[in-house]
Amino acid sequence: MTRLWLSELSAHLGEEVEVAGWVYNYRSSGKIYFLQLRDGTARLQAVCAADDVAADVFARCGEITLETSVRLKALVRADDRAPGGLELQVHDLEIIGRAEEYPLQKKDHGVDFLLDRRHLWLRSTRQEAILKIRSTVETAIARFFEAREFLRVDAPLLTPTSVEGTTTLFETDYFGEPAYLSQSGQLYMEAAAAALGKVYCAGPTFRAEKSKTRRHVMEFWMVEPEVAFLDHDGNISLAEDLVTAIVRAVLEERAAELETVERGVAALERVTSPFPRISYDEVRKLLAKKGFDLPYGEDLGGDEQTALAEEFDRPFAVEKFPLAAKAFYMKRCGDNPELTYSFDLFAPEGYGEIIGGSCREDDLPRLLENINAHGLPLGPLEWYLDLRRYGAVPTAGFGLGLGRTIMWICGLRHIREAIPFPRMLNRFYP
Amino acid sequence: MTRLWLSELSAHLGEEVEVAGWVYNYRSSGKIYFLQLRDGTARLQAVCAADDVAADVFARCGEITLETSVRLKALVRADDRAPGGLELQVHDLEIIGRAEEYPLQKKDHGVDFLLDRRHLWLRSTRQEAILKIRSTVETAIARFFEAREFLRVDAPLLTPTSVEGTTTLFETDYFGEPAYLSQSGQLYMEAAAAALGKVYCAGPTFRAEKSKTRRHVMEFWMVEPEVAFLDHDGNISLAEDLVTAIVRAVLEERAAELETVERGVAALERVTSPFPRISYDEVRKLLAKKGFDLPYGEDLGGDEQTALAEEFDRPFAVEKFPLAAKAFYMKRCGDNPELTYSFDLFAPEGYGEIIGGSCREDDLPRLLENINAHGLPLGPLEWYLDLRRYGAVPTAGFGLGLGRTIMWICGLRHIREAIPFPRMLNRFYP
Numbered sequence: 001m002t003r004l005w006l007s008e009l010s011a012h013l014g015e016e017v018e019v020a021g022w023v024y025n026y027r028s029s030g031k032i033y034f035l036q037l038r039d040g041t042a043r044l045q046a047v048c049a050a051d052d053v054a055a056d057v058f059a060r061c062g063e064i065t066l067e068t069s070v071r072l073k074a075l076v077r078a079d080d081r082a083p084g085g086l087e088l089q090v091h092d093l094e095i096i097g098r099a100e101e102y103p104l105q106k107k108d109h110g111v112d113f114l115l116d117r118r119h120l121w122l123r124s125t126r127q128e129a130i131l132k133i134r135s136t137v138e139t140a141i142a143r144f145f146e147a148r149e150f151l152r153v154d155a156p157l158l159t160p161t162s163v164e165g166t167t168t169l170f171e172t173d174y175f176g177e178p179a180y181l182s183q184s185g186q187l188y189m190e191a192a193a194a195a196l197g198k199v200y201c202a203g204p205t206f207r208a209e210k211s212k213t214r215r216h217v218m219e220f221w222m223v224e225p226e227v228a229f230l231d232h233d234g235n236i237s238l239a240e241d242l243v244t245a246i247v248r249a250v251l252e253e254r255a256a257e258l259e260t261v262e263r264g265v266a267a268l269e270r271v272t273s274p275f276p277r278i279s280y281d282e283v284r285k286l287l288a289k290k291g292f293d294l295p296y297g298e299d300l301g302g303d304e305q306t307a308l309a310e311e312f313d314r315p316f317a318v319e320k321f322p323l324a325a326k327a328f329y330m331k332r333c334g335d336n337p338e339l340t341y342s343f344d345l346f347a348p349e350g351y352g353e354i355i356g357g358s359c360r361e362d363d364l365p366r367l368l369e370n371i372n373a374h375g376l377p378l379g380p381l382e383w384y385l386d387l388r389r390y391g392a393v394p395t396a397g398f399g400l401g402l403g404r405t406i407m408w409i410c411g412l413r414h415i416r417e418a419i420p421f422p423r424m425l426n427r428f429y430p
Numbered sequence: 431m432t433r434l435w436l437s438e439l440s441a442h443l444g445e446e447v448e449v450a451g452w453v454y455n456y457r458s459s460g461k462i463y464f465l466q467l468r469d470g471t472a473r474l475q476a477v478c479a480a481d482d483v484a485a486d487v488f489a490r491c492g493e494i495t496l497e498t499s500v501r502l503k504a505l506v507r508a509d510d511r512a513p514g515g516l517e518l519q520v521h522d523l524e525i526i527g528r529a530e531e532y533p534l535q536k537k538d539h540g541v542d543f544l545l546d547r548r549h550l551w552l553r554s555t556r557q558e559a560i561l562k563i564r565s566t567v568e569t570a571i572a573r574f575f576e577a578r579e580f581l582r583v584d585a586p587l588l589t590p591t592s593v594e595g596t597t598t599l600f601e602t603d604y605f606g607e608p609a610y611l612s613q614s615g616q617l618y619m620e621a622a623a624a625a626l627g628k629v630y631c632a633g634p635t636f637r638a639e640k641s642k643t644r645r646h647v648m649e650f651w652m653v654e655p656e657v658a659f660l661d662h663d664g665n666i667s668l669a670e671d672l673v674t675a676i677v678r679a680v681l682e683e684r685a686a687e688l689e690t691v692e693r694g695v696a697a698l699e700r701v702t703s704p705f706p707r708i709s710y711d712e713v714r715k716l717l718a719k720k721g722f723d724l725p726y727g728e729d730l731g732g733d734e735q736t737a738l739a740e741e742f743d744r745p746f747a748v749e750k751f752p753l754a755a756k757a758f759y760m761k762r763c764g765d766n767p768e769l770t771y772s773f774d775l776f777a778p779e780g781y782g783e784i785i786g787g788s789c790r791e792d793d794l795p796r797l798l799e800n801i802n803a804h805g806l807p808l809g810p811l812e813w814y815l816d817l818r819r820y821g822a823v824p825t826a827g828f829g830l831g832l833g834r835t836i837m838w839i840c841g842l843r844h845i846r847e848a849i850p851f852p853r854m855l856n857r858f859y860p
Binding site: 003005007020022023039040041067068069096097099100102117118119120122123127128131132134135138139142146149151152153154155156157158159160170171172173174175177179181188191192193194195196197198199203204206208210218219221228229362380383384386387388389390391392393394419420421422423425426428429430 | 433435437450452453469470471497498499526527529530532547548549550552553557558561562564565568569572576579581582583584585586587588589590600601602603604605607609611618621622623624625626627628629633634636638640648649651658659792810813814816817818819820821822823824849850851852853855856858859860
C-alpha cells in the first residue's frame, strides 16, 4: 500500500489507506483515542477505538505524546463536523518517533522563547498558514513575470559595491579583499536589462541596521524587476499590476490560510489597480494638516507612513521625491531637476512601504555629480558607469520587499513571522 | 504610437511601428545602412535607405557606433533571408545614447578581459542565449515543484552552523558574533519538511574554496527539495524527474538558444528517466578496470567522474556511498551500516556531479555519533537535533547545483558562463 498525503484523502473516501504524520493534539475517553494528525499538507482527526484495533495497537496509543510521529492504516470516512469533511478510523498504528516533552505546549509563550525554537514553532497552525501564503506569493511573482516574458537573472550577493550607503553593510573577507553582502541587485539588473530587455531578480539582500522595529530584519528577500525603455508611469503601473496579481493569487488559493491567520479579506479585495498616486509635495501638505512637519528633502519615517495610510483604503504610491531624499541613481524629472522620477508604494492599514522604485539616471555627467554628492567611491562603480558609456537607455525598475508584503497580506504585527528563519538584531539562531 | 519589443513584431507585419534597441553591428553601402538591432527580446536587421528617410535622419546613421542605442519608426516587412523572417524598413531614427568605442569588438578577447567586462559581455549573442536558458531552467524548476505541491521555503543565509565542514566558510561579523554564509539550506529544509511535508528552497550558497577548476565558483545557486517520509529510491526518482523536466523545458522552449550555443540536442533528447543507477562498490570495480584506484571511503574526484561518465549516454546515479565519504547527516543503510542511503547524480559527457542527496539520519544516538566523528561542535546544531527529539521521521532530499546543470545543458567548458556575475577565486567584480 502506498502511503498517501493527508491532502490526497478526499479522493479515497471509503477506502483503506496508509498515512503518516505528527500528532499535534490528542485526547482519550478510555475506550477511544482522538488523534489530531498533520503531515504538512493537511490536518485531520484519526479515531482509534479499542473495539476496532488489536490490543497492542490500542496500547501504543497510550504512548503517544505531543508531536510524536506515527504511521497509520485507516479507513477514510466522511464526517460533516470535521473541517475537511473527513476523518480516519484507525485499524493499525505504528509509532515512528516518540517525542520528548514538547516545549511548545502553552498558548502564551513569549516571542523570544518561540524564536529560539523557530524550527518547531513553524509546525503551529498559524505559522504553517503564513508559510503557505508566502510560498503562494513567491509562485505568483514567478508566474507574473513569466507571463510578461521577463527573464530571471540572479544577482550576485558578494559584491565590491554598496548601493544604499556604506554604514549598514555586512563585510566578509574575500581571499584577502573586503567584500560586502548585497543590499540590492538593482545595479546588476540594469546591466542585465541592457542585454535582455525585461529582467528580474528575486533573492536575499542584507542590511546591517541596528534597528529593532517591527518592520526590520537583517536579511530579507527582494524582488527587483528592471526594464529597458520603461518610463515613470509605466514603472508605477508595473508595480501596481504585480501587487494586484500577488493579492489575487493569495485570495484565490489561500482563503483557508487567511482565515487561520484571522485576516479579513475585505481589505485585500479592495486591492485593484490603479492605486492612488500622490506627489511628495502633496504628501508634505497632507502631513502638515495632520500635525507632522516633514522637512523638505527628508524621506518618510514610520510614523509619517502610518499617518498617511489613514487617507487610503488600498495601496498607494508616493511619487517624485526630491533628489536629496533618495539614492544616487535616480533620474531627475525633466520639468524640475530637484525632483526625481521615483516612487514608493505603501501598503494600506499602516503596514508601511513595500516597494521603492525609480527611473535610473542615464545621463553620465549627472550620474557622476550624484555619486560625488553622495560621497561614494567611484572605483567599485566604474562598471556601472559603463552602462551609460555604451548605449545608455532609459531604464526603470523597483524593489519589492517580500517579508513586508507578506506581513501586510497576512495582517501580521511583526515582520519576523513572515520569514521562515528571521535574522534580527542579535538573533541568527536557529 | 506605443513602442513595441522586437519579439512582438511578427504580429505587426506590414505595419508602421516604433521600436528601440542597441545596434550590435552595422555596415553601409553608401546609399544604405544595415543596422543589426537587439533589444533583449529578439535580434533584427533594420535597413535605412537614403531614399526612404529625410536627409538629417540618414546623416544620423553615420554617427552610429557599436552598441549605440536608437529609437526607430519603421515598416515591418517580410524577408525570407532573415533569421526571424522579418526586417525593418526605417523611416525615422533617433539616437538615444551614442556609445563610446565599444571594448568588446574582437572575436578573440581573453577570458579575463571578458570577465572584467561581464556587464557588457552579457550582451553578446552567446551569453544572451545562455542567460535565457538559465531563466527557463529556473522557471521549469518552479513549475515542477508547484505541480507536485511542494512549498517554497527560503533558507537563511546568515547562519551559526556549518554543514559541509568549517574550512571553506565565508565569515562575517554579526553585531559582535561570527556568522557564516550558508553552504546549504538543507538543515533548515528538514525543519520545514517536518512542518510542511514537501518543501524546497532555491537560493545562493557559498564555498570559500581555494580551487580554480572549471566546475567551481564561490557563490552558486542550489535547489534543495526535502520530503518527509521519502525513502532512498523515491529520492533518486524525484531527482530523475526533476532533471528530466528541466531538460524537456529547455528542449521545448529554447531550441534556438541551444543552436546559438552550438549544443547538439541529441544528447539532451536521451535524458529520460529512469537513469542508470550504480552502487559505490560497483563504481570502484569499474574504475579499477579503467586504471583508477579509488581508495574505499573516498569521494569521486573530477578525473574519476569523467572516466565513469564514458560508460553512460545519459545522467546516472552513483548510490550508497560509505559513511566515511559523506556528510554527518546521512542515514546508514539498514543492511550495511557502513554504507549510507546517499546518491550523487552525474551529468553525462564528463560534466560531472549536478546533484547530491541522501536520506537523513533520523536516529538521535547515531546522529550524535556522526557529529562527533566529524569533529563538529554540537552547540550550533542543537536545534537540528530537536528534529529527532520531537517526532523524528524519515526525510530525504538533495541539492541540485544550478550552475553545473546549466553548464551541462548548454555544453559549456567552464561554469563561469552559466552564471550572470560569477564569483571566482580572486574575482568578485563587477
